[in-house]
Amino acid sequence: MYKNPILRVCTKILFAPIILFGLYVQFHGDFGPGGGFQAGVIVASAFILYTIVFGLEKGKKLFPSNINLLLLALGGIIYGGVGIASIFLGEEFLSYNLLGSTPQSGQHVGILLVEFGVGLTVSNVMIALFNAFIGFKSGKAS
């Protein structure tokens, strides 16, 4: 937790653009470099910056840990769910051809959803790990 006003103001200004850039990397991954893994890390870095500057308590107020753990699991579920959905539509696991009206749009939808799942899991794992490291109190009794 820092009292320095420059750090605090800059963090507040930077927070939204970092997340915006993360979303750009996430959803522009079809056309340029990027994708779920990188976007997840970038979005997580915004929350980590906030936690570093304002402390763990405020960071947890901004992004409660139960929501964090929920989204952490939800990413994997989205990815697996796309696979299961393609089975129910009569294709093989994780083949996206029938998710849209044409095979190409199906592939687009599938890739978008799958990358979103990856990004969700990666960002929330990173935030949860950082919070766990910061909040860890070394047990001297053991």
Next chain:
Amino acid sequence: MISELIINAFLVTVMLAIAIALLKTRTVIFTVILTSAYSLVAALMFITLDAVDVAFTEASVGAGISTVLFLAAMAYLPKKEEETIGNQFIPALSCIILGAILIWCSYDLPQIGLVSSPIHQHVAPDYILGSRNDIGIPNIVTSVLASYRGYDTFGETIVVFTAGIAVLVLLQNNKKPSKDTKSKIKKKVGRNV
């Protein structure tokens, strides 16, 4: 061509300098920062190889988030590494021999980007054509990662998930055991012995 050579030589020199500095330093924070710098130079190296996606991942994960996590974990480490004692002749010798073998083998590698090299003959043409015709996505890396190799990426996501959960369980379950559980453990251990 010559400019590429100069860039590569520069990057390799910086990498070597960082590696030597990493060997010499005994302060934990310098080790973390130097590892981060090494990742950044590696990302530049990937850019010179035209692997922009890998460079992006290396810069964000290797240089960015892992440094932050290392720094967060560093608070629980002693500030200085212990001086290593003992003879380092055999480790150095094995490193030199291994490096020499790798350099010797590198002469047999095909030229980078050569169309007739085996790696560009197997499935790559199908992926390049299919990414345009079947999937319709300009970035071939994304179409390979999410569609052609969807199983692998699913596995990767599950690995990240599992690793995160495992670390969370390890770090959060550090409460002192109450007296009841302690005595129970003692009883159990006593019985087993």
